[in-house]
Amino acid sequence: MxxxxxxxxxxxxxxxxxxxxxxxxxxxxxxxxxxSERYGFYHTIRLDRIEGLDRVADFALGENDKIYLLDRSSNVFLYDYENHYADLIFRAGHSLFSPQAKLTRVGSHLLIAESEGINRLVAYSPGTGQAVWRMNRYSGIPVHPLAITTDRNGDAYVLLPLDPVRREGVVQAADNSFYGVLKVNSGGQPLHLYQHHTLMIKKASRLHNLQERFHITVGPDGKLFILDSKEREVTSFHADGKYEKCSRIQMYGGSPSGIGVDPHGALYVGDNHPIEQAWEDNRFILQFNEDGGYVDEVTGFRGQAMKLLAGYARKMYVWNEDENLITVLEQKRRTQPLGRQGxxxxxxxxxxxxxxxxxxxxxxxxxxxxxxxxxxxxxxxxxxxxxxxxxxxxxxxxxxxxxxxxxxxxxxxxxxxxxxxxxxxxxxxxxxxxxxxxxxxxxxxxxxxxxxxxxxxxxxxxxxxSYLDYLPGVYQQDSGSRDFLERYLSLFGTFFDEIEETIDHMSRFFDVDSSSGDLLKWLATWLGIAVDERWSEEQIRRLMKKSPELFKKRGTRQGLEEMIEVFTGEKPFIVEYFQYKYLLEKAQVKEYMEQLYGLDPYRFCVLIKPEVVKSEEERKILQKIIDEEKPAFSEAQLVVLEPRIYLGTHSYLGINTFLSEPTLLVLDDRTTMPNNTVLIDLDRDNRIGLHTRLELDANLE
Structure with a gap:
């Protein structure tokens, strides 16, 4: 019907x-x-579970997602939270800095800043604990750091008062005094001083109070952001040091604390206002646009944000001092809400x-x-x-x-x-x-x-x-039963419509490009092709399209080459006896020819590039293809070339062997050192053989 x-x-x-x-x-x-790219929960670092760590006073990011932790006893740990391993870098009692210090990483060094004291800005080697460089004055101005951060290039940024005064033996910022941000490279050389007439401290304040007031961060494009939590203002400078603007953030209630910029340039500010224990925690990390307008709140986190670091490897690190933990948020593609908080x-x-x-x-x-x-x-x-x-x-x-x-x-x-x-x-x-x-x-x-x-x-x-129209009128008299029956019969109507549509478009099922799954394999049997389950659909399509020509060339060198190309996408190299026969007459190379290709005139070698065969399963399929397609009287050897030089074996210049200019050795995911390698340092300059950690207190050169 x-x-x-x-x-x-x-x-x-x-x-x-x-x-x-x-x-x-x-x-x-x-x-x-x-x-959209949004932050969500990734990991929780419970600081009370780190053995020997007192309550945390500050933290900074190290290399490879490790974290430097400064506690209230002046211990400094380098903590690998993925593997739960803590390495003590500075032990309490060292007298180098106090728990009021601020941390950041500059290059391979740990930069420690204190607003007061003898050593106020010092870069230390984490491996030896030795000071690499220090800075206490810049262009005649005493350096009293209030906040520090690092950019993606390893340069440090230090916020400091530009005209500090000493009253009653205490250094402080005077009324209507200015502050700026000093940019320093990893070697301790000053690069630029960011300053503007809007960067002002209107009321005299002690440096300790100013440390809690100011927070700074640098975006992926090198733009500098300064958060004045008291005034609720964010001041930005271009990477070239030019002043951009000062925006008041639209944050109702709360206490701004900590600022970060993600890889896309979005601005985030934390909240550090105290709450009553019985009240619900209403502190969030808020996202703002460049003009300070509220955009959204970060999902996956609620609580105090004493400090936050964002934009590093698509992660954000949030320190909650109240609960003694650091929450790691990761930026992933997530479903976007309809409107703000929608x-x-x-x-x-x-x-x-x-x-x-x-x-x-x-x-x-x-x-x-x-x-x-x-x-x-x-x-x-x-x-x-x-x-x-x-x-x-x-x-x-x-x-x-x-x-x-x-x-x-x-x-x-x-x-x-x-x-x-x-x-x-x-x-x-x-x-x-x-x-x-x-x-x-x-x-x-x-x-x-x-x-x-x-x-x-x-x-x-x-x-x-409706199929109800084809039934006798008695089935349409009662309105209630008519409605039910009509809906019931519509199910069959849909079923019949689908069958009729399938029949109308039957031709598309015989199209190699539009067919897939079991239908594609069934079509392959029409051409006498027994498809291995390990063949991909794209490989099957290529084989079906070329099968008429391949049947004509079966048992020939060209046919074998094209058959392998169908599976791998690239033609192999085939070496036959007649191609190297003349070399067997030379005694100095005969041994190598016999080792590589053999002396049987009915034997040939099929050479495959290393990147073409990705697994042992694919190698077995190739061997099966060669066995089925080669002439019956011949013997074939499949050789999958190695992606490096092996003298005396199958190494071919321009195929799996290349000559290039010498370079320094770099250990990465494609370079390894054998387990019998011995590193020797005669002068013990880098302590090889003692307690050595690569990139901390030892380097390979």
Missing amino acids: YVDTTFFSLNRQADWEKGALHNLVFTERGVRIQR ALKGVYFSHAFDSTETETVWHKITVDSELPNETQLRISYYASDQTELIVGGRRVQLDDYLQDEHIPLAEKLPVLDQLYSVPIVNPKDALLRAKGRYIWFKVEWSGNDRKSPLMKKLRVYFPRN
Whole structure:
């Protein structure tokens, strides 16, 4: 039984773009909620579990995600939180600095700054504990660091008062005094002083109080940001030292503490205001734009942010002094909320589908979608013979109203909820109760932090064609049973429609490029190809397309080359006996020819580049291909070349061996040292053989 129906479809980007998309994006596979780079929970470092560590006073990032920790006893640890290993760098009682010091890493050194004392800015070697350089004055100005940070190039930035005074034996900043930020390279050489007339301390303050007031950070582009938590202002300078602007951050309540910039240049500020123990913790890390406007709060963290470091390897480190822990947040692509603090959802309003006939009874919709766990699709509709209606006391064209970007979505939704039908949740096939020439759809995507529904296609069929019309009239007399029976029979109608559509498009199942899975393997049997399960679909397609020509060349050198190229994507090198026969007459190379290729005239070698064969499984498939395609009377040897020089074996210049200029030895993921290597240092300059740590107190040169 075939019923002739008409349908509209939403499956191409041009179709979707006729409507209005809110927080949605069109991809090759369909429409889903937008995603953005956002911080989420990654790891918790519980500081009370580190043996020998007192309460933390400050922390800084070391190399390879390790953390320097300064405690209240003046111990300094280098802690590897991934492997839970703590190395004591400075032991309490060293008299080099106090627990009030600030830490940062500059190059391979640990920079320690104190606002008062004898040594106020000193770079130490973490391996030996020796001072590498120190700075107590700059251009006649005493250096009293109030805050320090480091950029991605290893240069340090030190915030200091420019005209400190000493009163009653205590150094402090005077009324209406200025401060600036000094940039210093890893060798201790001053590079630039950032200063501006807006960088002012209006009321005299002790340096200890100013340390809690100021925080600085440097963005990935070298831009400097200074947070004045008392004035709630962020001052920025360009990388060249030029003053940019001063913005007041829109932070209502709370106490700004700590500032960071992520790899994309987004600005983050922590909160350090005290709360009553019985109250709910309402302290968050807040994101701001360059003008200080509030953007969003960071999910995955709630609590005190005494200090935060952001933008390093897409991670953010937040120190919570109250709970004695450091929380590590990682930036990943996550579902984007609809508006500030909105739900993780997207909304789509379609344009009007025009049936061209008034009082059209719309039949049904079919939806092709993917719905991961904890996600949902909700579809509502509205039908009318008119495209105009009254909204908010004025007559509007519904299409124009839906796509008007000047009307906020939050204003549209309450009005339209009264207009559209009750939502159909996660439909695959659903009857419509709609009558009118035009029909509009509203689709809502609801996701979670990691997942979003994906809608590939939506079809709306019209006019109403029911299989109930083919049954005797007695089945249509009772309205209640008629409605149920009509919906019941529509399931079979959808089933028959799918079969008829499959038959109509049967030709596409015989197309190698559009077929996949078991169907593709079944098509391969039409050509007499027994496909190994380890072949990829792309390899099977290449084989099927070339099979007519390959059958003609089977058993020949060219046929074998092309067959291997089908599997690997690259032609092999084949060495036959006649190619090196003349070399066997030379005694000095005969032994090597025999070792490499043999003396059998019916034997040949197939050489494969190392990057072509990625696993032992692929090597076995290649051997099977060669055994099946070679001439019956011959013997074949498969050689997968090594990606390096092995003298006396298969090393070929320009294939797996290259000559280049000599360079310094660098140990990385592609370079290793044998386990029998011995490092010797006759003068014991770097303590080889004692207690040596690479890149801390020893280097390989």
